[in-house]
Amino acid sequence: MNNRLEGLQPERVFYYFEELTRIPHGSGNTKKISDYCADMAKAHGLEYYQDELNNLIIIKPASAGYAESPAVMLQGHLDMVNEKTDESAHDFSKDPLDIDVDGDWIYAHDTTLGGDDGIAVAMMLAILEDQSLAHPRLECVFTIDEEVGMEGAAGIDLSMCRSRYLLNLDSEEEGIMLSSCAGGVRYDLQLPVRYAKAKGVRADLVISGLKGGHSGAEIDKQRANANILMGRLLFRLDLEGDYSLISLEGGSKDNAITRTCRAELLVDEEAVQTLEKETADFLAEIRNEYQTVDPDIDITLEFKTAQQAQILNPLDQEKVIFLLMQAPYGVQAMSTDIEGLVETSLNLGVMRLTEDHFMMRYSIRSCINSRKKLLCDKLEYLIQFLGGDFTFTGDYPEWEYKRDSNFRALLADVYEEKYGSKMQVQAIHAGLECGIIGKKLPGIDMVSIGPDMKDIHTPQERLSISSTARTYDFVCEVLKRMQN
Numbered sequence: 511m512n513n514r515l516e517g518l519q520p521e522r523v524f525y526y527f528e529e530l531t532r533i534p535h536g537s538g539n540t541k542k543i544s545d546y547c548a549d550m551a552k553a554h555g556l557e558y559y560q561d562e563l564n565n566l567i568i569i570k571p572a573s574a575g576y577a578e579s580p581a582v583m584l585q586g587h588l589d590m591v592n593e594k595t596d597e598s599a600h601d602f603s604k605d606p607l608d609i610d611v612d613g614d615w616i617y618a619h620d621t622t623l624g625g626d627d628g629i630a631v632a633m634m635l636a637i638l639e640d641q642s643l644a645h646p647r648l649e650c651v652f653t654i655d656e657e658v659g660m661e662g663a664a665g666i667d668l669s670m671c672r673s674r675y676l677l678n679l680d681s682e683e684e685g686i687m688l689s690s691c692a693g694g695v696r697y698d699l700q701l702p703v704r705y706a707k708a709k710g711v712r713a714d715l716v717i718s719g720l721k722g723g724h725s726g727a728e729i730d731k732q733r734a735n736a737n738i739l740m741g742r743l744l745f746r747l748d749l750e751g752d753y754s755l756i757s758l759e760g761g762s763k764d765n766a767i768t769r770t771c772r773a774e775l776l777v778d779e780e781a782v783q784t785l786e787k788e789t790a791d792f793l794a795e796i797r798n799e800y801q802t803v804d805p806d807i808d809i810t811l812e813f814k815t816a817q818q819a820q821i822l823n824p825l826d827q828e829k830v831i832f833l834l835m836q837a838p839y840g841v842q843a844m845s846t847d848i849e850g851l852v853e854t855s856l857n858l859g860v861m862r863l864t865e866d867h868f869m870m871r872y873s874i875r876s877c878i879n880s881r882k883k884l885l886c887d888k889l890e891y892l893i894q895f896l897g898g899d900f901t902f903t904g905d906y907p908e909w910e911y912k913r914d915s916n917f918r919a920l921l922a923d924v925y926e927e928k929y930g931s932k933m934q935v936q937a938i939h940a941g942l943e944c945g946i947i948g949k950k951l952p953g954i955d956m957v958s959i960g961p962d963m964k965d966i967h968t969p970q971e972r973l974s975i976s977s978t979a980r981t982y983d984f985v986c987e988v989l990k991r992m993q994n
């Protein structure tokens with residue numbers, strides 16, 4: 511087999527990285543890669559623990575002179591996202607990746623590379639086998655299925671670990687220390703509703719043309735959400751004219767900002783003109799409000815012939831509109847520790863009238879647990895007050911920013927000495943494994959770093975060779991500086 515990465519430095523990091531690209535390891539298919547790493551531990555006489563999920567922990571004792579120093583955890587995930595181009599015939603269940611080098615970049619022909627997070631695995635294996643390195647006791651943690659809900663981190667038993675510091679290696683930009691992430695939960699509100707038969711002019715109301723986006727990464731852009739706009743419009747139409755709701759439907763994912771929302775109305779012949787005018791006025795106002803961030807919003811209202819339909823009970827309709835007008839939405843607070851970071855937010859990703867209830871599905875996020883809880887309480891209070899109920903799923907913990915972190919200070923010092931510039935402290939408004947691991951090891955001081963990667967999770971994914979070399983060198987130097 512060709513060794514495309516031969517000759518690259520650090521040699522053992524790229525050796526292992528190339529080995530990993532030959533072992534299929536998409537999420538859900540981690541047995542082989544986990545065994546490969548376990549075999550390496552066995553071959554080097556290192557203590558290791560592999561669980562039934564295929565999570566793996568490899569322990570390397572402290573080097574001479576570091577016996578008294580607190581243990582350090584290095585951590586990355588074993589699984590990768592399998593994506594390929596439309597033309598590719600690659601079989602992710604058995605084919606090795608077809609990797610190549612272009613200048614400073616490693617990539618795979620027509621598929622994801624798995625630099626996320628294979629480079630973390632390769633760096634840990636290289637550190638584990640290198641007897642020349644100076645470091646405290648190392649606890650290297652290899653988790654599975656980070657990319658599909660962090661199941662490995664959730665299921666792993668860390669009770670044998672003594673680490674007081676965690677260096678997570680799952681970031682994609684050199685020079686940045688991630689220091690906090692959001693926790694989240696998916697919240698469903700259900701309001702029972704009734705219908706009755708009525709006759710009138712049927713109308714289709716559609717709000718579309720919105721940019722949408724990810725409810726974690728893009729909630730700070732203050733774009734419009736079609737469900738929220740529909741709530742405003744229904745409220746306004748209700749003030750000015752008379753109509754009844756037949757149906758209401760917007761969005762399909764809790765974590766996507768809703769781009770389209772549809773409602774069907776039943777209206778009186780005499781109300782048609784008023785509703786048309788109010789809708790047009792509303793559209794003009796909305797376009798003004800969102801001119802900069804969401805300029806292509808459109809609203810259409812089309813009337814059909816008079817017919818019979820099942821309409822929502824007037825009291826239930828009022829409750830639906832009340833909910834849409836009163837439930838909190840969007841960015842609730844910005845971080846007071848990290849500039850530009852959204853601290854707490856919620857997104858109404860899905861809403862729908864069914865035959866017996868109205869449902870609203872939220873994605874709630876916060877890097878402060880009590881603020882997440884507060885939002886949940888508000889929604890619960892509101893829905894129960896109106897006679898409805900709630901359920902929640904997919905709860906995952908935040909990684910709260912540690913205002914006083916020795917570990918961050920050490921990394922900052924080492925980085926500045928080596929490269930003459932300052933590391934940036936950042937955080938993300940989405941989940942990381944650090945949130946889950948941190949809950950299992952209370953008080954642990956954590957940072958997440960990684961070498962430069964581009965376009966992860968796409969067939970254009972690439973990994974910088976020079977940045978990997980610097981990052982590896984940096985990690986080794988940080989470990990060396992952790993004496994006592």
Ligand SMILES: [Zn+2]
Pocket residue numbers: 587626627656680
């Ligand atoms: Zn990753």
